[in-house]
Amino acid sequence: MDDETSAPKRLQESASPAEPSAPASSLDFAELRRSLRIATRNGRYALVTAVTAAVISAGVSAWASTHVSSTEMNRQERLAAAQAVRKDRHEAYVAYVASAMDFAAQLGRIHAALEARPPVYATISSELNNLQQPLQSHMRAEAAVRIVGSEMGPTLARRDRELSALMFEPADSSLMVVENHLGQRPGALTDDDEWHRVAAVALAAIEKYTNDISINDIAEQARADLGVG
DSSP: OOOTTHHHHHHHHHHSOOOOOOOHHHHHHHHHHHHHHHHHHHHHHHHHHHHHHHHHHHHHHHHHHHHHHHHHHHHHHHHHHHHHHHHHHHHHHHHHHHHHHHHHHHHHHHHHHHHOSSOOHHHHHHHHHTTHHHHHHHHHHHHHHHHHOSSOHHHHHHHHHHHHHHHTSSGGGSTHHHHHHHHHSTTOOOOSHHHHHHHHHHHHHHHHHHHHOOTHHHHHHHHHHHTOO
16 A cells, blocks of 8 residues: 555656757757758849849840941941932032033034134134033043943943044044144135035034934933932
């Protein structure tokens, strides 16, 4: 039979505390460390992704800006070149037309001198000599048109053939017939049948040239080149 002292002893044993469990704080800390590692790793990925995206975006923007700038520069260069060509063409065509008109005007003065009765040697000789300057200006203007004009080769070649037929060849149907006649009779002209024949040949050469050569073909091409036609 248990004595009285055994009951309190059992009570004391049953009332004694259980074995201490692991502190909650240690478990929380381990979980925190694991979560922190995951968050840090994810954060690094996010940071790298953000930086990469920023670099790519900046690169694309820089390329686009460079491409646009380059394209705009090329467009501006082409525009400047086109404007320069247009300016050169405008000046060349204007000079050519002016020289053609000056040349035609001098031909008109020669025509009038050849028709004069009686013929005046000094006047005819002077007017023929005065043709050299507008002829040279006209040829220089033609050279400029050949350089900057477009599709002018055939037109200018035809005009050159007509000019050669007027001025030089064949000698018996161009202005050379007058030059030769004056050379054979220095200082004086006789109003005879021979002179009438010579004058008629020269007059016909001038009239043929002025009838066959028109400024309209040049003007038409000039309007096309300058964008005003």
